[in-house]
Structure formats: structure tokens, C-alpha cells
Amino acid sequence: MPLLRQPVRIRWWIFSFLFGFATLSYLQRTSLGIAAKEMMPALHLSQLQIAALAWAFTTAYTLAQVPGSVFGQRYGARLTYVAVGIVGLLATLGAPLAPVVLTGAALFGVLLLAQAVLGASQGPVFPVFAAAIEVWFPENRWAVANGLQTAGMNIGGAVAAPLITLLTAAFGWQGALVCLAPIAAALTIGWAWYGRNSPREHPSVTAAELAELPEPGDGVAAPMTMRRLLRVAANRDVLLLAVSYLCMNYAFYLLSFWSYLYLVQVRHFDGVESGLVGAAPWIGAGIGAAGGGYLSDWLAARLGARWGYRLVPLVALPIAAALLLLTIEVRTAYAAVAALTAAFGAIEMTEGAYWAATMRVARADTGAATGILNTGGNAGGIITHPIVGALSSAGSWDGAFVTGTVFALVATGLWFLIDSDREAPATAL
Numbered sequence: 001m002p003l004l005r006q007p008v009r010i011r012w013w014i015f016s017f018l019f020g021f022a023t024l025s026y027l028q029r030t031s032l033g034i035a036a037k038e039m040m041p042a043l044h045l046s047q048l049q050i051a052a053l054a055w056a057f058t059t060a061y062t063l064a065q066v067p068g069s070v071f072g073q074r075y076g077a078r079l080t081y082v083a084v085g086i087v088g089l090l091a092t093l094g095a096p097l098a099p100v101v102l103t104g105a106a107l108f109g110v111l112l113l114a115q116a117v118l119g120a121s122q123g124p125v126f127p128v129f130a131a132a133i134e135v136w137f138p139e140n141r142w143a144v145a146n147g148l149q150t151a152g153m154n155i156g157g158a159v160a161a162p163l164i165t166l167l168t169a170a171f172g173w174q175g176a177l178v179c180l181a182p183i184a185a186a187l188t189i190g191w192a193w194y195g196r197n198s199p200r201e202h203p204s205v206t207a208a209e210l211a212e213l214p215e216p217g218d219g220v221a222a223p224m225t226m227r228r229l230l231r232v233a234a235n236r237d238v239l240l241l242a243v244s245y246l247c248m249n250y251a252f253y254l255l256s257f258w259s260y261l262y263l264v265q266v267r268h269f270d271g272v273e274s275g276l277v278g279a280a281p282w283i284g285a286g287i288g289a290a291g292g293g294y295l296s297d298w299l300a301a302r303l304g305a306r307w308g309y310r311l312v313p314l315v316a317l318p319i320a321a322a323l324l325l326l327t328i329e330v331r332t333a334y335a336a337v338a339a340l341t342a343a344f345g346a347i348e349m350t351e352g353a354y355w356a357a358t359m360r361v362a363r364a365d366t367g368a369a370t371g372i373l374n375t376g377g378n379a380g381g382i383i384t385h386p387i388v389g390a391l392s393s394a395g396s397w398d399g400a401f402v403t404g405t406v407f408a409l410v411a412t413g414l415w416f417l418i419d420s421d422r423e424a425p426a427t428a429l
Contacts, residue, residue: 009212010205011136015145017191018129019152021081024187025122026156026256027163028092029057031177032115033257034164034278035095037264038173043099047261049108051389053115054257058381060116064123065378069371070224072128076197080128084121085188089181091118096174126374130355131367135198138212140297142359143309147293147352151286154348157256158282165275224368232368237361240418242376244313245354247411248347249380251320251404255281255344257381258388258400263340266397267333277337284341285348292316292349296356305420309357313350313415320346321408328398347408357420380407 032039036050072080094114098107126149133145167176196202199210232238260278263269269277292312300308323343327336354377355370362369391400 009209010202011199011209014132014136014195014202015148017187017195018077018081018132019149020187021084021125021191022129022149022152023156023159024085024184025088025125026153027160027183028088028118028156028180029122030157030160030256031092031164031180032057032095033260034161034275035168035173035177036261038168039095042173043107045108047393048389051385051393053111054389055382055385056112057115057119058253058378058385060119061123062119062375062378062382064120065127065375066229066368066371068120068124069127069131069367070229072124072131073224073367077128077132078191078195078197080124081195082188082192084125085184085191087121088118089184089188091115091121092180092184093178094118096177099174126355127367127371130359130370132197134359134363134366136213139360140301143296143300143352143356144293146355146359147289147291147296150289150293150348150351154282154286154289154344156282158279158286161260161278161282162272162275165272165278169272224365228365229368232362232365233372235361235369237418237420237422238358238369238372240414241354241358241361242373244411244414244418245373245377246380246383247407247414248313248317248350248354249377250384250407251324251343251347251411252377253381253384254324254388254400254404255285255340255347257385258392259340259344261392262397262400263333263337265392267336269333277334280337281340281344284343284345288316288345289348289351293352293356295349296353300356305357305360309353309360309420310415310418312353314412316346316349317408317412317415320344321405321412324401324404324408328401357418360420361422 032053033050036045039045040047040050068080091114094117095111098110098114102110129149130146133142133149137145164173164176167179170176171179199205199213259281260274263277264274296309296312298308299311302308303311320343323339323346327339327343330336330339354373358369358373359366387403388400391397391403
């Protein structure tokens with residue numbers, strides 16, 4: 001049985017930690033949306049104030065993308081994820097602990113600050129992941145790794161609904177959020193001990209694994225200069241990817257943050273059942289992300305990067321747009337859950353293609369380029385929350401889902417202009 005004696009490549013152990021940070025990041029950020037049902041009456045918050053908290057997170061998270069990616073490129077993944085873990089842990093405790101000593105406007109101000117700090121702490125998570133993948137994985141596994149990592153964040157979203165619901169039933173919403181702290185602490189300590197910036201720094205990496213990588217680097221690129229950053233930001237394909245990703249992420253944020261409240265308020269799920277059905281769209285998203293990553297790499301190997309990375313978004317995004325409309329048309333509550341699950345799966349099938357295409361264009365400047373990509377993507381969230389918050393508060397959930405359809409179709413059209421075979425010219429230091 002020679003296959004059983006083959007050691008697991010160290011890159012997959014490194015990936016498992018980064019997968020854990022992706023899962024944790026979405027467990028932390030979506031927990032507020034799940035706890036909102038209990039928080040609003042307990043703290044006398046309106047649905048628009050919940051939307052403001054989500055907006056504070058998303059705005060800080062978006063603004064932290066490029067600085068976080070530059071920090072990660074300068075200091076490497078090991079130190080960056082330790083910082084992410086520590087700051088995120090402290091920020092997560094802000095929401096459940098602040099009401100112990102504060103009320104009214106002061107409390108809401110601290111909740112806004114805590115969400116903003118949490119967003120800023122997570123800014124480097126995905127750009128630095130992409131930079132680590134560029135160093136640790138061969139090119140023909142970039143979309144797979146990004147798709148699997150996106151599946152990790154969706155697992156975090158899937159776990160959040162039933163976990164926070166069950167913990168809230170046992171300990172109240174504050175106790176439920178406090179329970180996330182030990183998870184963050186354990187992951188951060190484990191990464192600080194095991195993680196390394198590059199394969200050649202890790203004592204357990206073999207010569208055979210190094211031979212699979214074209215040019216093993218040190219995992220810490222030359223410091224990003226303003227000139228280089230501006231060159232990356234001005235690259236035609238990086239900009240097109242970022243704008244398309246913005247439009248796709250409008251639908252993503254609609255599904256990831258607001259679908260639970262939609263199922264509770266419009267489809268009238270409650271209690272443990274609401275937690276279980278709230279997890280379903282995230283499970284669909286995780287399956288879609290993993291499958292889309294594999295499919296994108298398979299197509300790129302056979303058709304080239306330009307059409308190989310295009311095809312999945314060109315098919316999946318229109319399907320997602322149609323499913324968003326179907327959600328508001330179906331009569332039964334469980335049919336709505338099924339439509340949301342399929343829509344989220346179709347949206348997330350495109351993640352691997354977006355990230356791998358950006359990595360292929362940017363190469364050594366992957367950290368900065370994916371920071372720009374994710375800045376665009378999360379600008380979609382900044383747009384989503386006030387629009388969907390206002391429409392849902394007015395009872396127009398149908399209008400909210402129609403806006404998601406429009407943005408998904410715009411994201412589709414932009415892929416016809418993106419050429420991931422067109423590698424960015426080398427930039428001077």
C-alpha cells in the first residue's frame with residue numbers, strides 16, 4: 001500500500017491553518033447577523049442600526065485590504081496571521097462585553113468601533129492567503145487552493161447560524177459570542193508555533209516538495225513601494241477583476257448577511273429550525289466554492305487561462321441572478337431555502353477564478369493585487385448594507401433581491417473584457 005506511506009505535503013498543513021483563519025473570520029463576522037434577532041430587543045437597536053454595524057465592519061474591512069496586503073508582503077504570513085488572530089479576538093469580545101457597562105448612544109458607538117476594529121483586523125486574511133499560496137503551491141493548484149479556502153469561509157458562515165442559535169439558547173447572545181474567543185486563541189497559538197512564510201523556512205519540508213515549486217521564495221517579498229503599488233492598481237485586468245468582483249460581492253453580501261433575517265422575517269422560521277435553515281445557503285456556498293476552484297483549474301489547463309478562468313463565472317453568475325429572482329417567487333418556505341442555497345453556491349463557484357486570474361496577472365505582486373481585488377469586492381458590501389437595510393426595513397425584500405440580480409449580471413459582462421493570459425509587466429522597485 002505505497003500510497004498510505006506517502007507523507008502529506010507540508011503545504012497542505014500550512015493550508016489547513018489558513019483554511020482555519022478563513023473559517024474563523026466568517027464565523028466572527030456573521031455571528032452578529034445571527035445574534036441580531038436577540039440583540040435588537042435586548043439593546044433597543046433598530047434594523048437600520050444593525051445595518052450600520054454591518055456597514056462599519058465592511059467599510060473598515062475594505063479600507064484595510066491594501067494596507068493589510070502591503071503589511072503581509074513586508075512581514076510575511078506568519079506574523080500577519082498572529083496579528084489577525086489577536087486583534088480579531090479582542091474585537092469579537094467588544095459586542096458581548098460592552099453592554100455590561102454601557103447603554104444608549106455610548107453603547108452603540110462602542111459596538112460600531114468594535115465592528116470596525118474586527119473588520120480592519122481581517123483585512124489581510126485573504127490577500128495574504130493568496131500571497132502564501134503563490135509561494136507554497138504550484139500554479140496549477142492556485143484556483144483549487146483559493147476555492148477550498150473560500151469553502152472554509154463558507155463553512156464558518158454555515159456553522160455560525162446553528163452554533164450561535166444553540167449557544168444563545170444555552171447562554172444568551174452575549175455568552176454565545178464570548179464562546180468564540182477560545183477558538184480564535186487556539187488557532188492563533190497553533191499558527192504561531194507551526195506556520196512559516198515559505199517552504200524553505202519550514203524544517204519539515206522535503207527536497208521533493210521543493211522540487212514541485214518553480215521558484216521557492218522566502219515568503220517575504222521586497223517592500224512594496226508607492227510606485228509599484230500604483231502600477232499594480234492601474235493594471236487594466238486587475239481593475240476589471242476588482243470591479244467585476246465588486247458586483248459579484250453585492251450578491252454575496254446580500255446572501256451572506258441578510259438571508260438569515262429574510263428567512264426569519266419573511267419565511268417565518270424560528271428557534272433551532274431557523275439556525276439549521278440559516279446554515280443551508282452557506283453549505284451550498286462551500287460546495288460551490290470548492291467545486292468551482294477545481295473546475296477553473298481544469299479548464300485553465302485545457303483551454304488556457306483566458307477562457308479557462310472566464311467560463312465558470314460566465315455560466316455561474318447568470319444562474320445565480322435567476323435564482324435570486326426565483327427566491328421571491330416560490331411559495332413555500334423550504335423552496336426559498338433551496339433557491340437561496342443554490343444561488344449562493346453558484347455565486348461562490350466563481351471565487352477560485354477571480355483569485356487565480358488575479359494571481360496569474362500579478363505574479364510576485366499577488367499580495368497587493370489581491371488586496372485591490374478584495375477592496376473592490378468588499379466595496380460591494382459597503383453598497384449592499386445601506387441599500388438592503390433600507391429596502392428590508394421598508395418591507396421590500398423583493399426589491400433587495402432584484403438589486404442582487406442586476407449586480408450579478410453586470411459582473412458577468414465584465415468577464416468578457418478580462419484577459420488573465422495578459423501578465424502585468426514587471427515593476428521596478
